[in-house]
């Protein structure tokens with residue numbers, strides 16, 4: 001049996017933990033947790049973190065702003081529409097996406113929010129998904145954030 005090439009291992013290099021250990025007041029929880037975000041996604045909403053000091057938005061939970069180090073971080077609802085910035089077409093799917101192959105794994109700039117990664121089913125070739133394509137978030141039971149052409 002032929003094996004698929006190993007996926008690139010992504011090593012976390014963010015210094016959130018280190019920053020947290022420098023400040024003992026940082027033992028708290030982020031303004032919105034991943035569990036809460038997942039619940040919001042089921043309701044069709046995209047939520048993340050927002051730095052009130054520099055207006056930086058991030059979909060991943062944050063305790064402290066990675067841009068300006070402010071701890072003035074709140075949860076915020078983002079737009080569910082955006083534009084495709086970049087993507088790759090995947091023809092081999094994990095079991096959850098078997099019925100959508102081939103699909104695009106895309107970087108999407110939300111209309112009001114950060115750049116996020118998500119996937120868009122049934123993309124066969126680059127002409128199926130021009131860069132700048134308008135897309136909209138779809139609430140899905142599948143892992144990751146699913147978008148469709150808007």
Ligand SMILES: [Zn+2]
Nearest residue numbers: 051054065068
């Ligand atoms: Zn900031």
